[in-house]
Amino acid sequence: MSSIFTSIIVNIPYIIMALLAFSLLIIIHELGHFTMCKLNGVKVYEFSLGMGPKIFGIKGKETEYLIKAFPIGGYVKMEGEDSVSDDPRAFNNKTPWQKLSIVSAGAIMNLILAVVLFAIVGAAEGYILPIIGGVVPNSPALHAGLKVGDKITKVNKVNIDKWEQALTEFSNNKGKSMDIEILRDSKVKEISLTPLKNVKENKFMIGIAGLQKKMNFGETVSYGFNQTINSAKQIFTFFGSLFKGQVSSNEVGGPISIIRISEKAAQAGFTNLMFLTAFISVQLGILNIIPFPALDGGWIFMLLFEIISGKKLDENKVGTINYIGFVFLMALMVLVVIKDVVSPLKL
Template sequence: MPLPNLDSVGSILAIVIVFGVLVFVHELGHFLLAKRAGILCREFALGMGPKIFRVKRGETEYTLRLLPIGGLVRMAGEDPEMDMLKPHMEIGVERDAVGKVTHILLDGPGTGSARAISGTVVSFDLEHALNLTLDIGGEQRTFSVHPQAQLVKDGQEVQIAPLNRQFKGKTVSQRFWAIFAGPAANFILAFLLFVAIGLIYGVPKDVPYLGEVRAGGPAAQAGLLQGDKVISIEGKPVASWKEIVEIVSQSPGKELTFEYERSGQRHTVPVKVGKDENNVGKIMVTNSLTYAPGEVLKYGASSTYDFTMMILKSLGMLFTGSVGINDLSGPVGIFKMTGEFAQQGIAILMKWAAVLSINLGLFNLLPLPALDGGRLAFLAVEALRGRPIDPHKEGMVHFLGFAFLMLLILVVTWNDLQRFFFQ
């Protein structure tokens, strides 16, 4: 089922869609589990760089950023928004009907409403006690602050986050699942993509029945038809499709005698085996397919597992030195391969997207700073020692890890450019 009229523009569109879906699902995993834990999610973003579209729904701003790579879920407590309010600032506050502060106006006095008051900040606690003390004309007054109060600066509102709404204010278990949910969502997506492939295109069965017999091929010329059951080849009984493939692939150019069953009757026919460019025997026939839900689900699970093990093996080869950094592909190489697979058909593109999703999930689980796996490693240490690691030290480790990650991406990108454009 090839994509119609897929040119370079279509390839770019396929790349954007595939990576957009992978990133969206990854960030959605983080977002849903963070919301479930009660964490205030300030932003759900697709892409990196400047914002080109934004819309706010509830407590969260949903944004689309300029560069179609990556994404983020910005959780309360992970940014310095509370540093906007400082002692000795001249501010205004607006209160609700019961006197709780709903807006803290950092640019100065309020709008002149009956409940607006201005003064100098003496002290505040926006994480625990939720109060704010102002010096108003030489008199200190303490106000209760609404847990969803807004800090307002230059016309932009930022909701405060009491400790129980911040990432750091949650239990180790809640934080673990909020982080782990991103990579987990990528594995779930891969499974669903494989299931979709099985439902649409069928799941190959390892049984000795012929599927599609290609017109003009050796099997068709010998009179074999779809649905025929192969009993034996050259007198050797076969019980699976794998055995048929093994015998045929090792017999390029030979004539093999097939015994098969059709409509309850057994027949014998000679088949002249062809060969491909690698001198592998071919008779131009596929194995039979099934669309049974149970088999499709099993196919989805086994394919996800098999590709996961294959990628883990490749990662192991990288760490043992069997594979060098020059053999790695970066964003350029992955984008190029995605465009090529898109031109080969939807089924191939879906399978490639599933493999990329597994790659993204596994890569993020590596215990490296700045990755989800690195954050999970810090949580594991916190659970063992019974107290969190100093946030500044953890932040520095993640910063250094991010810098290393960017350097690695630059190196593999340069490798891709040399491989695809300078050779």
């Protein structure tokens, strides 16, 4: 018991960092909605971080800013969002384009945050060229004759332009013998080697490191956009696997799992936590544009229908549909949290 207590005490700073990172995603998302509400003249009653009982609140001129007990979401409570209001500043009395700008702002802000965080990581760590920057002693790479300065041009006849491509080919090789084409002193050379299995980490090792290079401003911005796009592709690939039944429940987690994973990332270093936060921000942005009632995507779908068809939807029916969707989402969230507690992800 004492060892568990000690472990919790030691990890408190990392847990706090994880909670702050998770809270940042929610604040940025809701800040997007809130800002567009103000720009479009919509009355906002509450800006809430978290769900459940109120812990702390500050009452502004019109809006109350709240922190609630459970850090698993947030919301901006607007006049006329779920019911019809005669107030000219109500959400339901704004044009479809104004409504669209408000409901889509949260997801857009999450994607912008991801670009910024990825760019900061790129500026801090630089990027890795497909050039060998180090060779591990007594490794397959050293025994095969690879040297610092060798540029990797092909792996198993696949052209290599980026270090990430080389890593992908190494991973896909699954420990079998591989052919690596390098450029050394302007001469092409082919080297064959077989990775060595690291029993402790249960993965195969070649024993090389790429050459790191610092980025200029333009490169950091490009890196931020590219990583955001790549993260989005990974998420859509995951959804594809999920719908095909290729993902087990053991690979799916909720807010508790996110905080636990973020805690591990914080222990590995601040840039690791920032990279993970950026990736989760992309996830949050994409999840919110799924066309499901009560999610931003549900609103986006209905508003686009209004704009394209020119037909106004029945606001009372829209409110009922969103209420049912909200109840379903809350029930799903409870189930996910229970799953997180009963059967947590293995880290």
